Amino acid sequence: MADVKKIATRESYGNALKMLGEAHDDVIVFDADLAGATKTGIFKKAFPGRHYDCGIAEGNMMAVAAGAAAMGLVPFASSFAMFAAGRAFEQVRNSIGYPHLNVKIGGTHGGISVGEDGASHQCCEDYALMRSIPGMVVMSPADDVEAKAMVFAAYEHQGPVYMRFGRSAVPVFHDPETFHFEIGKGEVITEGNDVAIIANGLLVAEAIEAAKALEEKGVHARVINMATVKPLDNELVLQAAKECGKIITAEEHNIIGGLGEAVCAVIAESGIPCKVKRVGVNDEFGHSGPAVPLLKQFGLSAEHLTEVALQF
Amino acid sequence: MTASEKKQLQIAACKVRMGIIEGTHAAKAGHPGGSLSAADMFTYLYFKELNIDPADPKNPNRDRFVLSKGHTAPGLYATLALRGFFPWEDLKTLRQIGSHLQGHPNMVLTPGVDMSTGSLGQGVSAACGMALAAKHMGNDCRVYTLLGDGEIEEGQVWEAMMFAHHYKLDNLTVIIDNNGLQIDGPIDKVMSPYPITDKLAAFGLHVIEIDGHDFEQMEKAMAEARATKGVPTGIVMHTIKGKDVSYMTNSVEWHGKAPNDAEYEQAMGELNALLAKLEAE
Numbered sequence: 001m002a003d004v005k006k007i008a009t010r011e012s013y014g015n016a017l018k019m020l021g022e023a024h025d026d027v028i029v030f031d032a033d034l035a036g037a038t039k040t041g042i043f044k045k046a047f048p049g050r051h052y053d054c055g056i057a058e059g060n061m062m063a064v065a066a067g068a069a070a071m072g073l074v075p076f077a078s079s080f081a082m083f084a085a086g087r088a089f090e091q092v093r094n095s096i097g098y099p100h101l102n103v104k105i106g107g108t109h110g111g112i113s114v115g116e117d118g119a120s121h122q123c124c125e126d127y128a129l130m131r132s133i134p135g136m137v138v139m140s141p142a143d144d145v146e147a148k149a150m151v152f153a154a155y156e157h158q159g160p161v162y163m164r165f166g167r168s169a170v171p172v173f174h175d176p177e178t179f180h181f182e183i184g185k186g187e188v189i190t191e192g193n194d195v196a197i198i199a200n201g202l203l204v205a206e207a208i209e210a211a212k213a214l215e216e217k218g219v220h221a222r223v224i225n226m227a228t229v230k231p232l233d234n235e236l237v238l239q240a241a242k243e244c245g246k247i248i249t250a251e252e253h254n255i256i257g258g259l260g261e262a263v264c265a266v267i268a269e270s271g272i273p274c275k276v277k278r279v280g281v282n283d284e285f286g287h288s289g290p291a292v293p294l295l296k297q298f299g300l301s302a303e304h305l306t307e308v309a310l311q312f
Numbered sequence: 313m314t315a316s317e318k319k320q321l322q323i324a325a326c327k328v329r330m331g332i333i334e335g336t337h338a339a340k341a342g343h344p345g346g347s348l349s350a351a352d353m354f355t356y357l358y359f360k361e362l363n364i365d366p367a368d369p370k371n372p373n374r375d376r377f378v379l380s381k382g383h384t385a386p387g388l389y390a391t392l393a394l395r396g397f398f399p400w401e402d403l404k405t406l407r408q409i410g411s412h413l414q415g416h417p418n419m420v421l422t423p424g425v426d427m428s429t430g431s432l433g434q435g436v437s438a439a440c441g442m443a444l445a446a447k448h449m450g451n452d453c454r455v456y457t458l459l460g461d462g463e464i465e466e467g468q469v470w471e472a473m474m475f476a477h478h479y480k481l482d483n484l485t486v487i488i489d490n491n492g493l494q495i496d497g498p499i500d501k502v503m504s505p506y507p508i509t510d511k512l513a514a515f516g517l518h519v520i521e522i523d524g525h526d527f528e529q530m531e532k533a534m535a536e537a538r539a540t541k542g543v544p545t546g547i548v549m550h551t552i553k554g555k556d557v558s559y560m561t562n563s564v565e566w567h568g569k570a571p572n573d574a575e576y577e578q579a580m581g582e583l584n585a586l587l588a589k590l591e592a593e
Contacts, residue, residue, distance in 0.1 A: 052479070055471075055474065055475075057471035059434075060468055063437030063472075064438070066441060067445065068442070068445040069441075070441070071442050091431075091434055091468075094430070095434045
């Protein structure tokens, strides 16, 4: 995909916030000394009076955002996924989730593609943590076009939203002219009935590549981009279960508590006979290294997805 | 403050204390000690200080109050009921299934509650967010928050103080209920937060120390807070945990325990006697 434009979804987040800020005066942005890395600095540059740095104090930031939302503003609170969903979990749960306040959380640097910083910063638990909060919408975009649309959809949604964005540049495969994003709706990217790959985040591009490789071997794979982990598009999952009978889930997250488990739960309760293989981080911590080889090492690649599908 | 005004506040505070006993007795649970220590401040805020209207509890221009020490909800609820936000009879439903009066304040359910709290250290941050938002929006309302002295052991409180000072939140008044006791014992034995005043001052707040059972001192401190520009104000109020119920006074045991029937009768007897005395004077 060397000729394809690549953009990190955190960059898309920053750019989308700027566009959102132009459209809506009630949008304000909080960050915790990471405006450069989370890319909210793009918003800050455009609207310095609407960006509030909270310093290295993520718990305080989340409850501050809750207070601002209670006053009628629409705050976007940003940090690395590890600190937004992890460190500040209880503030998100009690001050934002419990009163169902209209706070949008942007967790950047999700997953092991954070790379060189190592396991302390590679958050593979955020879907699990955020999914467990009643009323919380949990999403992660696959590319730049979807990330921007997601930020606007989050603004329109009344209530708390958690969005995970990535550090590394990922291919842009959606057409901004025709793409439509809806919270809770998955997207069928390739048709096929032999196996379904339900992925999100940077694994969607890998799944598309895997589907191409599988096609060459006569295996027709249905790739589904499941950007919204919660509320899950149950209908689309069950349709795939019924029509394919075999599902591979793919996510840059611990296989415990994320998209894979959400898909398993829906299928198990439906009674539809369907086998599932979960591709993700296998309940282990990551480590330092450049993102691309790291992803390959952890099996979060088109090659590994192809292999899993062929052996399924 | 006229003598008559002061008397009215004292009478209202006595009724608030009765409401605290009613609620915790009916619930067979709850936190009477810290509710009683803050009863005079609750009363002052809702009957004198706050710009609020029980008929219009969601008015965007109202002053906000965040009970950061959320476990003393019985005190807030009794005050809100007495002020007319909901019927007094509701107090007897405290902590029961179906009641809007949850064990800790819930802004979604209870009219007059501005923020859901209960997990210590978070309410003060939310109050900072409200004060910041008010400034951002050009809303000249004020924001008040009440913390326990044990609560300030939470690190988040100091993150919030840093934030309040950094953003010059002079529309924020942070009140610390210094009754000296927390669940496990005296605060200086469990994990001393002292010196409280010096700490607040070091974080850049304008700090005022008052007797938390003296309405005239409250009036003076609140006026001073309103007049203070450029920095938030901290009010450290020295109080007596369990005040005006003899067997609860200065007792760690009554931090989070409800009176039984006999204890209820005794407490109400004492408070009724106090009320009669205040009304007769």
